[in-house]
Amino acid sequence: MGYKTIRAGQKALIFNELGEGRVVKGPRRIWLQRTETFQLLKVHIASQAQYLEVRDKEGRVTNHSGPCQMYLNPLEHDSIVTRDAMRLTADEMLVVYKQEDDKIERRLLYGPAMFVPSAHEWLHEFQWHGVDSKDKTRWIPNDHTFRKLSAIPGQMYYNVRDVRTNDDVVMRVKLMLFYELSEPEVMLNITHDPIADFINAVCSDVIAFASQLSYAEFHKQTSFLSKKETYPQLCQRAKRIGYDITQVVYRGYHASENTQHLQDAAIETRTQRRINTEIEGEKAKLASFKLNKELSRTAKRQEIQTAKSEHRQEVEKRMQSVEIEKEQRRHAAQLLRDAKDREELMKLEAEAKRQELGFLFQLKELGVDLTHYLVNQNPTKISEELQIVKEE
Known part of the structure; x- marks a missing residue:
C-alpha cells in the first residue's frame, strides 16, 4: 500500500487480488492498494545487426528486426530473446528453409547480406568432417558444425594410411586437395558430407595406384600423384556431388621405420654419388676450362708471332721494293746519262x-x-x- 513511481521509458505490471493484471507506462505515479502487487517489466533491445525472437503464451514465435525494443509482458509473452542477425560476406551463402502450410521450400541466400529469419524460416545446419586441431591431416567425423557455406575454393590436407605396394611395403601417402563448390543445389541433394566423399575417393585412387607398383617403381613414379588423371574416382565423385577438384598436390610419403631406414640409406648413397658426380663434373669443367684457356693463350701467342713475322716480312718486302725502286731510278738515270753521252758523241762525230x-x-x-x-x-x-x- 502506497505510491509507486514509474519513470519515463519504463513499464510496470500491476496485479489485483483476483490475479488480473494491467500494464502501466511511465512516466507516472500511481497509488497501490493493499491487495495489489507491482512489477517492472524487463526491456529487451535489438540493434541494427540484431533481432528479437518473441515467443507468446500460445507458442507462436515472431521475429522483429532491429533497431527495436520490447517489454517482456508475462501476460502475453513466454520469452523474448535478443539474437544476432546472420552476416554474410561476398563469398558466403546460407541455405534457408521456409514452411508455408504443408509445403517446405528451400532457397540459397548469397552474400553480401544481413539475414533475419522470419517466424517460418530456419537455416540448414551442416555437420561435416572436421580437422583435428592437433593434426591437420587427421579428420574427425561430424566434428565441424556450421551454417555458412563457403563459395570460395577450399583446400584440405590428408594422409592416406596403409597404402600397400605389390611387394607388401606399407606406407602413408601425404596429399593436399584443392576443391571448389560449383553446384550447391546438387551438393545439397546428393551428399551430407562432401569431405567424407573426398576422403573415401582419394583413398581408393591412391591404393589402386600403389597396388600396381613395387616399392622401387612407386618411388620413381611419385610425380604421377600430382596429376589429376591419377584420381579418376575422386574427380568423378566430386563432379557428382557438385564440386570440382582443381588440383592434387603430392607432399611425400612415409614408410615403416625399417623401410624408411633403408630408403634413407639409399637416398644418402644416391645423394653422395650425385655429389661425387657433380664434384667430378666440376673438376672436369675446371680442367676443360684451363685447357681451353691454355689453348686460347697458345693460339693468341701464335697469332702474335704470325703477325710479327708477317709484319717483319712486310717491312722487308717494302724495304726491298724501295731498294729496287732506288736501283731502277739509278739505272734509269744512268741510262739517261749514257743516252745523253751517246747523243753528244754522235753530234760531235757528225x-x-x-x-x-x-x-x-x-x-x-x-x-x-x-x-x-x-x-x-x-x-x-x-x-x-x-x-x-x-x-x-
Missing part, C-alpha cells in the same frame, strides 16, 4: 765529219786530188769517205 767534208770540198775546189790525199791520210777510210763524197 760535226767532225761535216768539218772534214768541208775541208775536202775546199781541197776539191782548190784542185787537189782527193783520192790521192785520202789514201795517204788513212787508207782504211778511203772507200767510206769516197762514198760520202759521192752522196754529197
Whole structure:
C-alpha cells in the first residue's frame, strides 16, 4: 500500500487480488492498494545487426528486426530473446528453409547480406568432417558444425594410411586437395558430407595406384600423384556431388621405420654419388676450362708471332721494293746519262765529219786530188769517205 513511481521509458505490471493484471507506462505515479502487487517489466533491445525472437503464451514465435525494443509482458509473452542477425560476406551463402502450410521450400541466400529469419524460416545446419586441431591431416567425423557455406575454393590436407605396394611395403601417402563448390543445389541433394566423399575417393585412387607398383617403381613414379588423371574416382565423385577438384598436390610419403631406414640409406648413397658426380663434373669443367684457356693463350701467342713475322716480312718486302725502286731510278738515270753521252758523241762525230767534208770540198775546189790525199791520210777510210763524197 502506497505510491509507486514509474519513470519515463519504463513499464510496470500491476496485479489485483483476483490475479488480473494491467500494464502501466511511465512516466507516472500511481497509488497501490493493499491487495495489489507491482512489477517492472524487463526491456529487451535489438540493434541494427540484431533481432528479437518473441515467443507468446500460445507458442507462436515472431521475429522483429532491429533497431527495436520490447517489454517482456508475462501476460502475453513466454520469452523474448535478443539474437544476432546472420552476416554474410561476398563469398558466403546460407541455405534457408521456409514452411508455408504443408509445403517446405528451400532457397540459397548469397552474400553480401544481413539475414533475419522470419517466424517460418530456419537455416540448414551442416555437420561435416572436421580437422583435428592437433593434426591437420587427421579428420574427425561430424566434428565441424556450421551454417555458412563457403563459395570460395577450399583446400584440405590428408594422409592416406596403409597404402600397400605389390611387394607388401606399407606406407602413408601425404596429399593436399584443392576443391571448389560449383553446384550447391546438387551438393545439397546428393551428399551430407562432401569431405567424407573426398576422403573415401582419394583413398581408393591412391591404393589402386600403389597396388600396381613395387616399392622401387612407386618411388620413381611419385610425380604421377600430382596429376589429376591419377584420381579418376575422386574427380568423378566430386563432379557428382557438385564440386570440382582443381588440383592434387603430392607432399611425400612415409614408410615403416625399417623401410624408411633403408630408403634413407639409399637416398644418402644416391645423394653422395650425385655429389661425387657433380664434384667430378666440376673438376672436369675446371680442367676443360684451363685447357681451353691454355689453348686460347697458345693460339693468341701464335697469332702474335704470325703477325710479327708477317709484319717483319712486310717491312722487308717494302724495304726491298724501295731498294729496287732506288736501283731502277739509278739505272734509269744512268741510262739517261749514257743516252745523253751517246747523243753528244754522235753530234760531235757528225760535226767532225761535216768539218772534214768541208775541208775536202775546199781541197776539191782548190784542185787537189782527193783520192790521192785520202789514201795517204788513212787508207782504211778511203772507200767510206769516197762514198760520202759521192752522196754529197
